[in-house]
Amino acid sequence: MDFFIKHLLSILIFFPVFSIFLLLPVNKKNEGILRNLSTFLSLVELIFSLYLFAYFKQNTYKFQFVEKYNWIPSFGASYFLGIDGVSLFLILLTTLLTFVSLLSSYRYIKEHVKEFVILMLLLETFMIGTFAALDVLLFYLFWEFMLIPMYFIIGMWGTGKKVYSAVKFVLYTLSGSLIMLFGLIYIFIMHYNQTGNFTFNILRLYNTHISSSLQIILFIALFLGFAIKIPLFPFHTWLPDAHTEAPTAGSVILAGVLLKFGVYGFFRFAMPLLPEAAFTLAPFVIILGVIGILYGAFVSIVQKDLKRLVAFSSVSHMGFIMLGLFAMSVISINGAVLQLLNHGIATGALFLFVGMLYERMHTRQIKDFGGIAKKAPVLTALFMISVLASAGLPGLNGFIGEFLILIGSFHSYPVLTIVATSGIIFAAVYLLWMFQRVMFQDITNPEAENFEDMNLREIITVLPLIILMFLIGFYPMPFLERIDPTVLHFVSMMNHHNVVYNAVKLKTGLSNA
Amino acid sequence: MHNAPSIYGLNFLEKSMLSIIPEAVIIIFAFLVLFFAFFEKLAKRKNSYYLSLIGIVFSILYVLMLSDRNMYGFYGSVIFNGFDVFLFIAILFSGLFTVLMSKDYIENSEMPAPEYYSLVLFGLSAMMFLVSSNNLIMVFLSIEFMSICAYILTGYIKGSTRSTEAALKYFVFGTYASAFLLFGSVFIYASTGHLNLDGIHYFLENISYVGGVDRSGGNGIKVYISIGLILFLVGLAFKMSLFPFHSWTPDVYDGAPTPITSFMATGIKIAAFAIFLRIYSLIYNFNVMNFNDILWLLAVFSMTFGNIAALLSSNIKRLLAYSSIAQAGYILVGIIGGGFYGYSGTLFYLLSYIFMTAGAFAVVIIFENSDLISLDIKRYSGIGYKYPFIAASMSFFLLSFAGIPVTSGFMGKFYVFSSAVKSGYNWLVVIALLNSAFAAFYYIKIIVKMYMPDKEPAGASISRGKIDEGLMITIIICLILTLLMGIFPQIFINFANNSVFSLWRI
């Protein structure tokens, strides 16, 4: 047990690979076994990850479950894992959503089941690794390879222009992350030039001294990589295509986890490594974020395709998160981190429901629906809960995050915050309008006449998400009290850097007053 | 300068022979294989195939046995040290893969086996001589030796106009380029009075340490040596297929028998890069003149041209040819980055490059048959489901080309690029990264074809019944090593570091 806890992160990372090896011998033909076995294994993984939660020490910002072994000494790269309050919940989200999406795809995925489950598990490995890695090279390794399974999932089981979307997804994100790689390498080399030894240990790299002008350039390099992943307006264009064509499971993972990597990257790498630049450029990032909030909302209002609508809604939500992150107040960053979870949960649930609708009606056009509520009360109720959670209705999770973000950012950016707040109105508009047109009113499409309600599996699939929505809505403390110390330390670190920076500026008369 | 470390109680000839044992072994086996050609019944059977395999393996063993030695041979016309060890291993591996791939291929287009294998072996020995040569005569001679073997092998398919045409183009182009090399070495000779590389090295050291003005010639010498080096570079750049000396590459790769294409893409390229690296580290990087900005241009043009040209090409062999041009550009980045770090990065990249290229070509051979269509990418549509393993490994190699992590390609790219950043070539690295970003498109295009056919799989199938085990072995070895170099590169990095150490120790 002690061993188990000590190496929990490695176990979490490599258990899916192990499960892949369990799955390999199974014959392609008997898909039942494949489905059930993979789902079961991901459930086991989920349970393991709950240990992470149980053994996580609160009220400390120090990294926990740390593992450190030499990997590539001549680059100073090491197998260095560890989590703090932020990555803890992101890992939990990952395991949960993987389980959920595997469970959700029993009906959607009809062919090449084996490949599908293997890819999903592979994807899980790399996602967890990305969140757990504290070594930049290791992080990048996980970060970039993640594209490949996702690309296959979109391209092989997608619909419509799946190949176009998949390729667009890969190329767009790849080009971003390669620019980012340049920034990382540069910092790595700078640290070498200053200290004379190679290291990728992020905690050491934090101490690299970089001139403010250079910081701006490097920040932009990293920014491109992360912002495309988020995606921040105007780099969002890959997202709607990928979301729209991806299979349900793919969309869930994409929205639930992959979009988080951008924000996580900012939190863990871009901002602490380049604090001055972060402070200097924060207004621009926030402006982009706020534009994203409104733009996403506006564009979703006029969407005809359910999934595309949800996709644009996530552009809007990620805008909120960026606002919270870059406002750099403890409250707002708390909110942003919480909102990462909320967005994962709510949007994931939305995609699940859209998937269910698609499985039954074989269309995603809003106009083809209507009057579903009459046929499927359970679906309606749960769907409505997730819609409201995504619309930020108080009492559900979305509200807490958004409110913290806004109230935290109001101090430093009042006007932008007010503009952002107006986003909640439009969120209500597009979500409720969509919901009305899809579920309410009268049945127009004959196919809807024999629309069967959710079966037990589907209910089990969404239930954890629904429960979490209420839990975070009514009692977010278990989450906040673990996130708060980390965020507190983060902010103090940033501010410390900033203070030093200002002091230096005053000393050297650089102050741009 | 003949101060080779004394080897216990051997007379001069033995010492010298010791320094060329690996080559000698290969040549001996080449003769043996050739010998079979005279006897019909021996030639019929697979003997030559196995014999050449054995020869290569022996040679590898010898290299490993000698791996800690560091010696001159034949009055310093050849060197044998860690640098050669690394590259011998690499080259011998490429030869091994070539032989393994060839069996199946030869059976299909009934070509006489013994001559073929012996030529491959001769070519191998030529490459090894080239790598270890310490003398402009040796360099010229072994380049020609290598090229002639390549010419013959390129035109090896009888009655295939494509093959002959490839040989013709290769020959004219190659001879033209080596004429430049020759003429360049005239000037080097004229300016330094040496043909031995280390002689030139010491000479240049003297003049460059006294601020380029020495008792003999001074700046005038710089002018001479610079034209010499430029013309010499042309000769090598042709072998490395750098833009604008690349233009033979697609056609020759396309026309040649596919194993030979792989041989050229791996072996010859590696050898050329190796000797270039040696000469560069010995000669070019003195402040006689700054060669890095020439190389900068060459690298940028090569990678950009290669990638852009590959974007739309539908013939897999041509596509790989273009991509090899681009890869050459990436490798050059490491040399530009320079220093210990950069050179070992270059070697690492070269090694990883062998494995991915050989693997990819092995897969190409599997799906190739006499008709031309077999080279079209369309033919790969849907094989992901018919032959999952092969398709998976092909995608893996392609991803490695594209430099996606977990593959050796990523580690190599990372290594060379970081070395370039280390010595301040930021723009070069940015350009290279952007290149590899949009280069990913055409690699992924093939993966798309394999796994996401737009319609029902076009029914590509292996022309003969079963997959030859030689090809399988090749693919598996390449797969394992590509993965290994991608995840645990440290051993290979150490290996490369040692060889660079001994490169310095001249």
Add this chain to the structure above:
Amino acid sequence: MDFKILITWLIPLFPFSGWLLWGLFGKYFKGLSGYIASGFVAVSFILSVILFFIVAYSHGFTDTLYPWVYAGIFKVGVSAVIDRLSVIMLVMVTGVSMLVHIYSIGYMQGDKGFSRYFSFLNLFVFSMIMLVIANNLLLLYVFWEAVGFCSYILIGFWYEKKSASDAGKKAFIVNRIGDFGFAVGIFLLFVTTKTLNYETVFTAIPSIPAYTTTIIALLLFAGAVGKSAQFPLHIWLPDAMEGPTPVSALIHAATMVTAGVYMIARFHVIFSYSPEASEVVLAVGTFTAFFAAFIALTQFDIKRIIAYSTISQLGYMFMAVGIGSYTAGIFHLISHAVFKGLLFLTAGSVMHGLSGELDLRKMGGLYSKMKTTAVTFIVGGLALSGIPPFSGFFSKDAILADIYNKGFYFAWAVGELTALMTAFYIFRLIFLAFFSESKIEAGKHVHESPKIMTIPMIILASFAVIIGFLGIPPFNHSIFYGFLHTDFKTAAVFAPAVNNAPWYILSLISVLMGLFGIYIAYILYIKKALNPEKIKSLFKPIYALSYNKVYIDEIYNFLIVKPLYAFFDFLWKVIDVKVIDGAVNGVASAFAGFSVKARRIQNGMLMSYILTLSIGVAALLFYYFIR
């Protein structure tokens, strides 16, 4: 746990559990759920009565159930404030809800969404209770929106009707617009006072700059405007009548819509420290009161008439709180809750009797057919039009008198005029529906509603009669004032009384106004002394204006909704698809073009290859040639 605290948290617990029950297992309960739900609410009514007396004979208290959101300095718990204001509201809310629940059992009989209906009704009661007892702005905001959600879901209860679901959506979104202001107000409040708890906020308020207070107050008031359907955000309330009538009675007359008034009374410190904001409140209230009454004059849909009258009455309440006489406002709130709830219930029973008929022009002569309904309705009408001794008289009169005495003569005049119009339109309704000759189309069997519906009506009617007497003796000596004004001690007095006209004169004026209105209705619709059509044609434009609700909806639609939608469409079709996405794809196709050109170099001609090489050599040599 202390007894009163236990009670405090039991009160919301019952409806909450009710909601979960019906929500999860509704289909197993069938008809039973109605009774149990009513029982739950009854229990919390009794508990709140107990709490009322506890507080009445001791003092208020606050309690925190559990820490809710702690992030940095932002610390908010789930905590309740129990003082006289909140207990009064509690009693009113739970009482009316109880009656409406009971009424609904009959009204919703046989509807397939029966238990769904009760689950949401319970949820509403829970949210309303929490809203009333919330002790910090975040909690208040949460349930502020929660009640909005309940109204959304209940308005759209019959979701198959497009009009119904539209109305629900409209209600929610318009409320959101108000809440937007409310939220920003909360942000500003937090940024200035670093806390959201009532008492700490209130203690901080006097020390912060006046203009900040004003901004905060106005922003909070925006929320109130949305929630209490004041002009210009009143548009959702008339449409909200698409929902079941008991819902209209409970949510859109008695409780939720009055939340705005309650909020201002609760934040009397903030508002009283900013006279400007209070002025605005007064102005909006006055205008809305008049405006809504004006629209109500000519409507024919009985529920809409009552809805507009609700808006107008809410205007009265805002006038009251706008001049700082909070007790009067709350008093009118209570009495209005009673008689307006009554009116809606009776209207519902009329509908029930006429199987869903709402149009006045298809009624008439119902008095003979449904006596209880008619009588109770008339009681409500008298209360509304402020005829003594009904409750409306006392409460409205208190407000108008205060306004007069504090010297807002114009507002007072408008108020009196509105009182006249009120009396007119409600009695127009009564006469047309119950007395004039029947215009019900044949074959429709009209019947009195079952007991379970009439009894709540009767109870409410009796309350409408008696509750007014809390308002005597008049002015600051009344029972109600004496009970409640302790809570408003902290308020700053910004509008002192400038003159005290004797109460009987003011009362007389307003009573006369009421009677005059009734008389006009009488001569128009009973005596037929002069033909309504003539008057209609006489004031054609004004009539049209009133009949079409001053075209507010059309104006909004034309000025806001359509342009916005066009803009969004432009964003999507042009900016996103053409510009942003086009740029990406453009890059791709550009590379494709390069590729074609690049491969043109490889034309297969050996000559050209040789040429490229030679050019390369020449270039390299030239490169050093120039340096």
Add this chain to the structure above:
Amino acid sequence: MLFYIFSFIAIFSALMVVAMRNPLTSALYLILCFFALAGFYVMLDMQFLAAMQILVYAGAIMVLVVLVIMLLNISNIKNMKSDLHQKIIGVLISLILFIEIIFYISNGVPKKSTGIFTEALIRKVGNTQFIGEFLFTKYMLPFEIASILLLVAIIGAYLFAKKKY
């Protein structure tokens, strides 16, 4: 004086090699050019090389070439339409090359003589002997390789020329 004659012959015949339309003629001019070069070698005290030049080049290689020309009988000009502007480009480029090389040569100064093999010494001992010595001591390995190279070339020629396997 002699130098100029030889260089004139060499350059002129070289030009002719390129210019003549008939391959046979250009072959003959090439032989002439080789003779001129041999003359240079003699002037530079490398009689051995001169002999080699005559024997190997003019003797062996050119005979082979002429033989092939006869064999394929392409001496009567097939109409190889040679497009003009390619010619122009070619001339241009070679001119540029020439100018550049000349520029380098004229600016550059070769190394000062340090070697021991002065003309006197070579005259005394004889160039053939020196070459022989070096060829079999210092340049033994290249010599061996050259032999293998020739063998390979033979194999290649045999493989290419063969009609079919």
Add this chain to the structure above:
Amino acid sequence: MNSYLIVASIIFCIGALGVMIRKNLIVIFMSLELMFNAANLGFVAVSNRLNLISGDIFVIFVIVVAAAEAAIALSIAIAFYREKGTVDIDKANELKN
């Protein structure tokens, strides 16, 4: 010595010209030989000037290589002629793009 080098480079450039503009494979081969010989001349001249011998050795090897190349070139020419019926290298245009 420079004069020799100049002559050599002239011949070299003429050879290059021949390769660039002629289409007859045999002639191209001859031009290549010209270029090699230019180099030879250079080597001899240099080694004479610097009183060295290694240049001359190089020349010998170049001659050997030239012979080998001749063999290859001519056999390729024959093979090509056998397939295309001409030695016009413009006919070698199957492999393109």
